Amino acid sequence: MCLAIPGEILSIHGDTALERTGIIRFGSITKAANIALVPEATLGDYVLIHAGIAISIVQPKEAERLFDFLDAIKLDATKKAESCKTATSSGEAES
């Protein structure tokens, strides 16, 4: 039930703050949704829509972090492997 789908705001309508409505594009489908609870959302923003109501604005920079994080893990793992290699070779030299 807590499903929410990201969609792009194509246009904004509504007379009052609580009636603020966006036309949202989900892939090839467009549908109206209430965007009153994300008052800072503007045209072109992606919002998460749950049961016809926007609950959050998708932050593009944060969205990239999952992939950047993987690069950081790999870098960390490489450094650790190199440090182990160095420790092993220095251990061998000492013995």
Next chain:
Amino acid sequence: MKYIAEYRDGETAQQYLTAIKNITTRPWNIMEVCGGQTHTIVRFGIADLLPADIHLVHGPGCPVCITPLEMIDKAIEISSLPDVIFCSFGDMLRVPGSTQDLQSVRAQGGDVRCIYSPLDCLKIARDNPDKHIVFFAVGFETTAPGNAMLVYQAAQEELNNLSVLVSHVLVPPAIQTIMSSPQNRVQGFLAAGHVCAIMGTQEYTPLAQQYRVPIVVTGFEPLDILQGLYLCIKQLEEGHAQVDNQYARAVTEQGNTAAQNLITQVFRVTSRKWRGIGDIPQSGLSLSQQYARFDAEQRFGMAADTPVEEPKECISGLILQGLKKPSQCPAFGKTCTPEHPLGATMVSGEGTCAAYFKYST
């Protein structure tokens, strides 16, 4: 679709799996709280790809599953009344009460409507002034703002032919119940991303500290789950117990304050019964005094809950607390199927048993 397709990339998933294998040195039990996350885990076979030491425990985060039978019976009673238009999210229609379900009421001539958004009820109420419109307001914190907005707008418009049957629940008290159980075996949590989009990450910090348990706020796509698991296992391996936010593209520390304000205005915190688990103090929402006139239970003079017994062979309570898996239930797939569910975890597509049945059989 943007923000979905890239989070299902197989090659990146493989890299995360390798990273998880590299940091795992011993067994860990990790619970994903939300039924949507369980669905992703079972659908994409994530549990089978993880190291054998990582045990995923499926949590109680499916509001359809944990809505008590007594409340389903009240919905059926109200929806059977003449001059009532009963509106509900579609996944509640097939949940059996003690004698029948809402779909059966509709088949017998009751005006039961499946709606996309709670706000759809406003138009139905305006268009049908001679009928009484009742909305079945179930869900976790994710759904509460929309349901609160329905009540708020109905009050603004003085729509007196609309009321709500409220069965809202909250996640943190459920985590407390799980962690306080003497049988608990959960060592880390993937918290529900969309609940936290509303409430923020802040209310989980005291839980992580009190129970010395890592809590990683996590999204719903396969890569979200894998990164959430990586972050949780890393904390466990390093002996940390803090709140991490994997789903920062949608969740902030403070959450959606406009939504929180609306919830606080329309609802008040109350104790609730969770199907399969029992009463949990301060674990739900009811209408605040200011909006009590929209309470369908009061408006239709519903009697206090009469406890209804669950089928004895059903172990959904143990499954909801992460103590058993569907495969350990003798009724699973035999006398209990999505067509004829016996208990909480089979009644909804997001329920653990229903997900296992759909993707494992």
